[in-house]
Amino acid sequence: MSMRSDERRQKPLLQVLLPGPAEDTRGVAAPAASAAGSPARAPPLGSAAAGPEPPGPGAGGVARTGTVGGRSGAVSGPGPSADGRVSPAGKAQEALQERYRLGSLLGSGGFGTVYSGTRLADGAPVAIKCVARDRIRHWGELPHGARAPLEIVLMDKVSSGCLAVILLLEWVELPNSFLLVLERPERCQDLSGLLAERRFLPEEEARGLFRQVLETSCGVLHRDIKPENILLDLATGQLKLIDFGCGAFLQDTAYTQFAGTLSYSPPEWIHHQHYHGEAAAMWSLGLLLYHLVVGKHPFRRGQEIIWGRILFPQRLSQGGSSSLGRGE
Incomplete structure (x- = not known):
């Protein structure tokens, strides 16, 4: 996987990773992304392509966000809105879209799908990795006790102490997937x-x-x-x-x-x-x-x-x- 700095084909984050507001996500599988193609869509949340929802953290519509590297751990996501019309996962998606813009596809395979991206606050390049929940085989525990995919737990341990390890800036848990936001050198x-x-x-x-x-x-x-x-x-x-x-x-x-x-x-x-x-x-x-x-x-x-x-x-x-x- 080569993290290039080409941002010429930027798109809103949720337009590629997540379904649009008017899209039915309960049974339509999007085509698989190809590392050689243009930016492609990951399976919509809740779609057949994403697989069945297993029990565990985030089930039932709960969304969590977390940061690592001296700021470790999952932070409890927002609770249901007062009128119940916006789910916690929906709020997490909207918050992520407000912070990042998606660029071109960097790679796709068993590890997940990775896109280039830009942090809107300062223009810093990032990589955004999407991993379907049904592909996660190993889980672990963060220092404060929260359960998370082992990949996140391991990066929480090494991100702040090892200069030669890519830094995990933050992560978001959605009902059917996890999004990892990683640093990406410009060149x-x-x-x-x-x-x-x-x-x-x-x-x-x-x-x-x-x-x-x-x-x-x-x-x-x-x-x-x-x-x-x-x-x-x-x-x-x-x-x-x-x-x-x-x-x-x-x-x-x-x-x-x-x-x-x-x-x-x-x-x-x-x-x-x-x-x-x-x-x-x-x-x-x-x-x-x-x-x-x-x-x-x-x-x-x-x-x-x-x-x-x-x-x-x-x-x-x-x-x-x-x-x-x-x-x-």
């Missing part, structure tokens, strides 16, 4: 796009970027570290780790469920169906560093990961090859 590119343009990075440059990635733990296991999930601010050189949808809290015991990209999974997962967090993180970091300096992923198939046979180009220095492990 940025993910490392996958950078490698596509330059093939590989010089060792010194890769070393500096890699050092920033090492500062992103903060007690959280991302579980999907790869070039596509690392954003580079082209103006400052600062990296930002994005998309904590596969994340988990770091634990001492083994993980028995895999989340992330299979080609970045450690050999013990493929062979034994379990892995330890720190060891798996080190493995994925090693693959990332190889990808940066060589220009491609070292493995193409799962069996190659088990064999662990890695080849290094002759242009790499002795120190560069040693930092990646012994090769041929």
